[in-house]
Amino acid sequence: MDNILEMRSITKTFPGVKALSEVSLAVARGEVHAICGENGAGKSTLMKVLSGVYPAGTYDGEIVFDGEVSRFSGIRDSEHAGIVIIHQELALVPYLSIAENIFLGNERRGRNGLIDWNKANAEAAALLDSVGLRENPTTPVGQLGVGKQQLVEIAKALSKDVKLLILDEPTAALNDTDSEHLLGLLRSLKERGITSIMISHKLNEITAIADSVTIIRDGQTVETLSLHAGEVTQDRIIRGMVGRDLESYYPERESHPGEEVLRVEDWSVKHPTQDRLVVDGASFSVRAGEVIGIAGLMGAGRTELAMSIFGRSYGRDVTGRIFMHGREVKARSVTEAIDNGIAYATEDRKKYGLNLIEDIRRNVSAAGLSKLARRGWVDGNEETKVAEDSRRSMNIKAPSVSSIVGKLSGGNQQKVVLSKWLFTDPDVLILDEPTRGIDVGAKYEIYTIINRLVAAGKAVVVISSELPELLGICDRIYTLSAGRITGELPVREATQENLMVLMTKDKELAA
Amino acid sequence: MTRTVPPSSEPEAQSATAQKDVAPAIAAGGEGSDFRSLFSRNLRTSGIYIAFVAIVALFAILTEGTSLSPGNITNIVLQYSYILVLAIGMVIVIIAGHIDLSVGSVVALTGAVSAVLVIRQGVPWWVGALAAIAVGLVVGAWHGFWVAYVGIPAFIVTLAGMLLFRGLTLQVLENISLSPFPSEYQKIASGFSNGLIGGNGYDAFTLLIGGVAVAGYAFSQFRTRQARTAYKQPVESFPLFVAKIVAVGLVVMAFAWQLANARGLPYVLVILAALILVYSVVTKRSVFGRQVYAIGGNLSAATLSGVKVKAVNFWIFVNMGFLSAVAGIIYSSRSNGAQPAAGEMFELDAIAAAFIGGAAVTGGVGTVVGAMVGGLIMAVMSNGMQLMGVDQSIQSVVKGLVLLLAVAFDVYNKRRAGSSR
Numbered sequence: 001m002d003n004i005l006e007m008r009s010i011t012k013t014f015p016g017v018k019a020l021s022e023v024s025l026a027v028a029r030g031e032v033h034a035i036c037g038e039n040g041a042g043k044s045t046l047m048k049v050l051s052g053v054y055p056a057g058t059y060d061g062e063i064v065f066d067g068e069v070s071r072f073s074g075i076r077d078s079e080h081a082g083i084v085i086i087h088q089e090l091a092l093v094p095y096l097s098i099a100e101n102i103f104l105g106n107e108r109r110g111r112n113g114l115i116d117w118n119k120a121n122a123e124a125a126a127l128l129d130s131v132g133l134r135e136n137p138t139t140p141v142g143q144l145g146v147g148k149q150q151l152v153e154i155a156k157a158l159s160k161d162v163k164l165l166i167l168d169e170p171t172a173a174l175n176d177t178d179s180e181h182l183l184g185l186l187r188s189l190k191e192r193g194i195t196s197i198m199i200s201h202k203l204n205e206i207t208a209i210a211d212s213v214t215i216i217r218d219g220q221t222v223e224t225l226s227l228h229a230g231e232v233t234q235d236r237i238i239r240g241m242v243g244r245d246l247e248s249y250y251p252e253r254e255s256h257p258g259e260e261v262l263r264v265e266d267w268s269v270k271h272p273t274q275d276r277l278v279v280d281g282a283s284f285s286v287r288a289g290e291v292i293g294i295a296g297l298m299g300a301g302r303t304e305l306a307m308s309i310f311g312r313s314y315g316r317d318v319t320g321r322i323f324m325h326g327r328e329v330k331a332r333s334v335t336e337a338i339d340n341g342i343a344y345a346t347e348d349r350k351k352y353g354l355n356l357i358e359d360i361r362r363n364v365s366a367a368g369l370s371k372l373a374r375r376g377w378v379d380g381n382e383e384t385k386v387a388e389d390s391r392r393s394m395n396i397k398a399p400s401v402s403s404i405v406g407k408l409s410g411g412n413q414q415k416v417v418l419s420k421w422l423f424t425d426p427d428v429l430i431l432d433e434p435t436r437g438i439d440v441g442a443k444y445e446i447y448t449i450i451n452r453l454v455a456a457g458k459a460v461v462v463i464s465s466e467l468p469e470l471l472g473i474c475d476r477i478y479t480l481s482a483g484r485i486t487g488e489l490p491v492r493e494a495t496q497e498n499l500m501v502l503m504t505k506d507k508e509l510a511a
Numbered sequence: 512m513t514r515t516v517p518p519s520s521e522p523e524a525q526s527a528t529a530q531k532d533v534a535p536a537i538a539a540g541g542e543g544s545d546f547r548s549l550f551s552r553n554l555r556t557s558g559i560y561i562a563f564v565a566i567v568a569l570f571a572i573l574t575e576g577t578s579l580s581p582g583n584i585t586n587i588v589l590q591y592s593y594i595l596v597l598a599i600g601m602v603i604v605i606i607a608g609h610i611d612l613s614v615g616s617v618v619a620l621t622g623a624v625s626a627v628l629v630i631r632q633g634v635p636w637w638v639g640a641l642a643a644i645a646v647g648l649v650v651g652a653w654h655g656f657w658v659a660y661v662g663i664p665a666f667i668v669t670l671a672g673m674l675l676f677r678g679l680t681l682q683v684l685e686n687i688s689l690s691p692f693p694s695e696y697q698k699i700a701s702g703f704s705n706g707l708i709g710g711n712g713y714d715a716f717t718l719l720i721g722g723v724a725v726a727g728y729a730f731s732q733f734r735t736r737q738a739r740t741a742y743k744q745p746v747e748s749f750p751l752f753v754a755k756i757v758a759v760g761l762v763v764m765a766f767a768w769q770l771a772n773a774r775g776l777p778y779v780l781v782i783l784a785a786l787i788l789v790y791s792v793v794t795k796r797s798v799f800g801r802q803v804y805a806i807g808g809n810l811s812a813a814t815l816s817g818v819k820v821k822a823v824n825f826w827i828f829v830n831m832g833f834l835s836a837v838a839g840i841i842y843s844s845r846s847n848g849a850q851p852a853a854g855e856m857f858e859l860d861a862i863a864a865a866f867i868g869g870a871a872v873t874g875g876v877g878t879v880v881g882a883m884v885g886g887l888i889m890a891v892m893s894n895g896m897q898l899m900g901v902d903q904s905i906q907s908v909v910k911g912l913v914l915l916l917a918v919a920f921d922v923y924n925k926r927r928a929g930s931s932r
Contacts (some may be wrong), residue, residue: 313815334817344815355808357875366805367816373798380796381742417590420816 004029010061037216038439052078082163094142099124127155147178175298203234215240258288261459267320280483293470296298296480310344311337341427356406361387390419411442572897581773591890593838597861600834602882607875609665613672618854621839626849634694655825690848700845705775714775721767807874819861
């Protein structure tokens with residue numbers, strides 16, 4: 001079989017840590033090859049070795065690309081050879097136009113040495129056409145949604161005569177429609193002879209599109225499975241990733257809902273700059289010992305609903321009423337919300353949830369400092385003890401509470417976020433995408449923590465884009481569409497299909 | 512290395528960090544791997560302190576010991592005290608992710624207000640000083656309002672403030688210099704406590720204060736150690752702990768001895784030491800201090816954790832105004848009058864001190880003690896070069912390069928420390 005890429009016995013050591021140990025990867029020409037593994041398994045390191053981010057000489061082993069032993073000394077080298085990597089965090093300049101972004105660092109010069117914009121825009125238009133993006137090449141990239149930006153990245157890769165396209169979690173931030181489109185595009189690229197490597201956590205996408213999948217665990221290749229026979233199931237892949245059978249994705253829980261804790265009535269929020277309602281008359285409630293889910297498509301107003309309840313952290317002209325334990329409360333600021341027993345863990349923990357340059361201790365105490373302080377002075381020893389307790393009870397994998405949070409894996413960072421909010425001793429926790437970007441094993445741990453919380457009588461609201469997750473952990477699920485609650489289903493009556501119907505209900509029907 | 516005595520006697524806990532690197536040199540020998548790991552860890556995290564010791568040593572050699580003479584150490588304290596006071600406020604501003612370009616103008620304005628009242632109106636010296644502080648607080652509140660509540664970047668607000676308050680200084684002084692201050696006012700910056708309890712050719716009181724400071728330091732370290740043990744936190748081995756305290760004690764006492772042999776204990780050093788002590792504790796242990804770090808580290812996360820970001824930013828600038836006024840009083844006292852051009856470029860010295868001392872341009876990182884060491888690096892260099900008669904132009908070149916290299920060294924060290932984890 002003709003392999004476009006063979007990585008042989010790649011070993012990469014950082015001081016004190018062996019990140020990759022004798023990893024081998026063979027990618028056939030013209031296939032879509034998926035790589036999976038838990039976070040921290042070494043997928044990104046492997047791709048950095050391949051693309052020259054870690055230059056030749058800093059690792060052991062051999063890379064054979066397109067029949068030649070390659071020693072890349074940097075990204076430019078590997079791009080020159082035809083390997084282009086598209087990172088999870090898109091590397092586009094928001095204020096530059098699509099065409100400017102596509103040819104950034106690779107500008108189309110005219111005869112006089114200056115950039116020939118007509119040529120550039122024309123070429124960009126052709127490239128956009130080939131990725132199925134109907135936009136004017138002069139549109140600033142910042143005006144496009146994430147899905148379209150992803151397509152611009154791919155167009156940019158195509159402009160470089162790419163032979164091997166590497167996509168790191170390409171659909172993590174995309175909604176279902178955009179994901180569909182992207183996967184379709186990968187198929188059509190395959191027909192054009194472009195090989196792709198896709199790193200992904202979304203196993204359904206892998207089984208849908210990939211020809212083969214290589215599983216990496218703890219810096220070692222576990223196996224490469226061919227997906228053509230159709231015998232490889234998602235469970236089979238998970239078993240390879242975690243090295244054990246997960247009896248179920250979701251831990252069992254007995255449900256004993258108690259008194260109502262939080263009730264929100266007729267909640268409306270306006271967009272901060274535009275004159276439209278982002279949340280429109282939403283009402284819901286959650287009881288002690290109960291997990292409710294809020295399902296909605298991108299832009300339905302899920303995060304906006306949660307953040308506006310949490311001390312009016314989003315929007316303007318907020319109207320509606322919040323009841324805690326049957327009594328109406330005011331939560332006009334984050335402090336008031338916290339004081340009333342509401343906690344909100346954001347969907348983007350790196351941007352909004354954590355101080356990445358500080359240690360675990362100071363992140364855990366960040367929202368509950370007043371509990372550790374007397375007359376404005378913080379008791380540092382008590383703080384360490386609190387953090388140490390959280391580290392143990394949450395099973396945060398770090399050498400000590402003085403470990404810097406930015407260096408932890410996604411799952412452990414999420415546990416720090418949860419520790420922070422639990423320390424404020426809330427009655428209701430609103431968890432926005434609590435398992436986004438974290439690996440299967442850590443997801444299971446997060447679900448276990450949620451179960452422990454409801455068992456202790458807390459009320460939990462989970463916002464998630466993954467319907468199976470909501471179906472797996474919730475007691476009741478509300479659907480949100482265009483800012484309105486369009487339905488409420490007990491979990492035993494809910495299916496992905498009927499939730500999806502409610503989530504796509506438009507305004508008129510809902511009203 | 513043992514003969515390099517940093518001209519700093521801040522008798523508070525955090526000065527330990529500054530001296531930590533001296534400690535191993537003194538206690539060298541006995542201790543095994545515990546000691547070595549402490550040293551290598553410090554090499555990574557406190558490159559700036561090592562640089563400081565090296566610079567002190569370098570100038571001690573280049574000036575054949577003059578830079579460490581009693582008279583000169585006293586001089587450094589007097590000459591750079593106001594920059595260090597500004598650096599305390601500046602590092603807090605920088606940790607929160609802001610900058611303050613106006614402090615030089617505020618030093619001039621507060622000094623001018625004080626001078627007009629005391630020299631022209633003949634009010635008592637302390638009324639002048641209080642008026643200066645009031646002006647500083649108002650200026651700080653002005654900056655704080657625009658930065659915190661209107662949301663204009665501090666760079667712009669304080670750039671405007673730099674012009675605005677320089678102009679007001681000229682207005683207040685009616686474009687002329689005022690001089691001299693009555694002797695009480697002059698004493699703030701050039702007074703000494705000397706001969707209070709006698710001594711034979713040296714000031715016994717200075718030594719006593721030095722002794723009290725060392726005892727206080729030892730006691731607070733011991734208490735911290737006890738508390739850490741009680742909470743089952745790791746502590747260094749006991750001999751090492753003692754060696755560290757002895758080393759700090761020796762350095763402080765050597766410094767006090769040199770002061771005692773010169774003119775005694777400068778009042779301004781007492782003011783400075785008190786400010787450093789208070790602000791070190793505020794930044795490290797108070798809720799306010801924590802919130803400053805939280806805002807600088809991740810503004811959004813701090814907001815969503817219930818930090819009242821606007822109020823904290825406001826008070827950071829009010830505090831900067833207060834410290835600018837203190838620096839203004841010290842400076843006007845030292846120069847014995849008020850000049851329209853007073854305090855020019857002070858903001859840059861204070862900012863340089865904070866950055867040399869390890870503060871991060873992106874916010875969230877920095878310490879008061881670090882900024883003091885950063886300020887002292889600049890001070891020892893300027894002073895040493897002056898002693899050697901180096902031309903002003905060369906001095907400027909050297910200082911610029913040192914700022915760049917110090918921060919580059921720090922960045923390099925941090926990167927190495929980061930990658931080894």
